[in-house]
Amino acid sequence: MGGQLSDLERFFRQLVRNLAASDPARLQRPLPLADIRNSIVPYRANRRALQLESSEDYELVLLQLCAGEGGFAITEPEDVQELFGAEVRSTNPDLRLLQLHENAVVSLRAGPVAEALSPAAELAFAPPGTIQASKIPPSKDHEPGLLDIQPLLDDSLPNDIATHCSRCAAVLPPNRLVNFCPHCGSDQARPRCPACQANVEGGWRHCISCGATLNAR
Numbered sequence: 001m002g003g004q005l006s007d008l009e010r011f012f013r014q015l016v017r018n019l020a021a022s023d024p025a026r027l028q029r030p031l032p033l034a035d036i037r038n039s040i041v042p043y044r045a046n047r048r049a050l051q052l053e054s055s056e057d058y059e060l061v062l063l064q065l066c067a068g069e070g071g072f073a074i075t076e077p078e079d080v081q082e083l084f085g086a087e088v089r090s091t092n093p094d095l096r097l098l099q100l101h102e103n104a105v106v107s108l109r110a111g112p113v114a115e116a117l118s119p120a121a122e123l124a125f126a127p128p129g130t131i132q133a134s135k136i137p138p139s140k141d142h143e144p145g146l147l148d149i150q151p152l153l154d155d156s157l158p159n160d161i162a163t164h165c166s167r168c169a170a171v172l173p174p175n176r177l178v179n180f181c182p183h184c185g186s187d188q189a190r191p192r193c194p195a196c197q198a199n200v201e202g203g204w205r206h207c208i209s210c211g212a213t214l215n216a217r
Helices: 007-022 024-028 033-040 043-050 055-066 078-088 110-117
Strands: 073-076 105-108
Touching: 007 024, 007 033, 007 043, 007 055, 007 105, 007 110, 033 055, 033 105, 043 055, 055 073, 055 078, 073 078, 105 110
Parallel strands: none
Antiparallel strands: 073 105
16 A cells, blocks of 8 residues: 555545554454444544545545455445445446445455554654554454454653544654644643543543543543
């Protein structure tokens, strides 16, 4: 996935980033199509990162992903993926199919996921070793062919320096104070508990240090 990124490559990388930032284990699990569309990579929240002009452009790229184009993912049931593929190749794709088949599940291929998580994958600001994807021998509980994702922070960086945007998950410039994301412009200030000033995460309802009620953002 070198050189100029296509819309599909950019969408896939954003999908991987968002999952790696929120719930890395889901990179190995089948994802309901409705979840990708509504909560993992919703158009409004990711429009700038995806560089797509309209919701129709967004849905066309999602249709391409679910059709198996680029070899990034597999959609099940198989006949739904074939239906998506035929629609993508048509002169006027019917984007309503995404809603009609929103219960279909999409599994991300291990190779492209590893490449998207690699420090070499469009990570111009990333220090070596910021994120590492590794394949480990399968255990008896491990599903064959899936990638085990193990995000690792570079040991040379202080623990309190953020390496990824808290909103879009893009890599931030290393070894410097970043107040705003250079990719999406969101504020990178770490929220603190109003009662004890401990660091908290966006979306938490209570502080893990003192239990105070938080205003989730």
